[in-house]
Amino acid sequence: MFTGLIEEIGTLRRISRQGQAMILTIEGKRVLEDVQLGDSIAVNGVCLTVVAFDGTTFTVDVVPETFRKSTLHRLAPGQPVNLERAMSIQSRFGGHIVQGHVDATAVITARDNEDNAVIFRIEPDDGAVLKYIVPKGSITVDGISLTVVEAEETYFTISIIPHTLAQTVLQSKKPGDPVNIECDVLSKYVERLLAFRDKPNSASSGRKPALTEQFLADNGFY
The missing domain is CATH 2.40.30.20 (Elongation Factor Tu (Ef-tu); domain 3)
Incomplete structure (x- = not known):
């Protein structure tokens, strides 16, 4: 991890x-x-x-x-x-849970300066992964733990501080360059749990599920 x-x-x-x-x-x-x-x-x-x-x-x-x-x-x-x-047990957990398992490749479609930040617009090659990307959620781009600014139907944006730009390969990235993206693993587990809940042959069928979409919405998960 x-x-x-x-x-x-x-x-x-x-x-x-x-x-x-x-x-x-x-x-x-x-x-x-x-x-x-x-x-x-x-x-x-x-x-x-x-x-x-x-x-x-x-x-x-x-x-x-x-x-x-x-x-x-x-x-x-x-x-x-x-x-x-890989993180050690003594490490500070300063980013988020990153598995190193790439979900999709993507393309940088825009790079713009905004005062001390650089805004990257990124479009995944597989649009299906966009359902896992939410505003102010976590995303990994070329291994970098970042916060999503916008999450739209075909792209998302990230805002890079000067330190991150200087210490990573993003410093040389430009529109047209490919990147690896890994979505937050928590959203993928939630989707999997809900999918099994809806299967007629699942062990939980016929019982009132403890985890529901309404429960997640009420408690601020999406």
């Missing part, structure tokens, strides 16, 4: 491909301080497992499912990437 607080910007050094399988070698510094084989490191929001490392780089495998569902296959050697180690 991750928090969405980027620890450093790394650099992709090598890519080896065989079909939709890839091996990535990434240069980093802070994430290598206590690295062990089998550790999880999020690369642009994708949870990957360390299979080799040395003093300056670590290597990860990318399986076909990750190849298809993320933007990693669009990267080229020399490109910067956001890096975050």
Whole structure:
């Protein structure tokens, strides 16, 4: 599990491909301080497992499912990437619950300055994920824990403070660039629970459900 607080910007050094399988070698510094084989490191929001490392780089495998569902296959050697180690039990939980499981890729369609902030407008490639995105809710963009400003029918917007811009790959992102997005996991669990409630063969059928849409609305969940 991750928090969405980027620890450093790394650099992709090598890519080896065989079909939709890839091996990535990434240069980093802070994430290598206590690295062990089998550790999880999020690369642009994708949870990957360390299979080799040395003093300056670590290597990860990318399986076909990750190849298809993320933007990693669009990267080229020399490109910067956001890096975050899995959170430790001693860490402050400063972001939100991030699994490193990308829900969809998206495209930045606008970048505008607003005083000290930069506003990004983002359109998911799969519009179905927009139902999980709500104003003032949490969203992960390339591994960064962010707050949604607007959530419309085809896009959402985020407002980036100067520190986040300077410390992440968003500093170089422009309209037309792809990003990975991960929606708040809580909304997906709620949807799954409600779907099972409505199935005639579910264990809860015939009983009054404890969790209802009205209950969620009354208590400010949506």
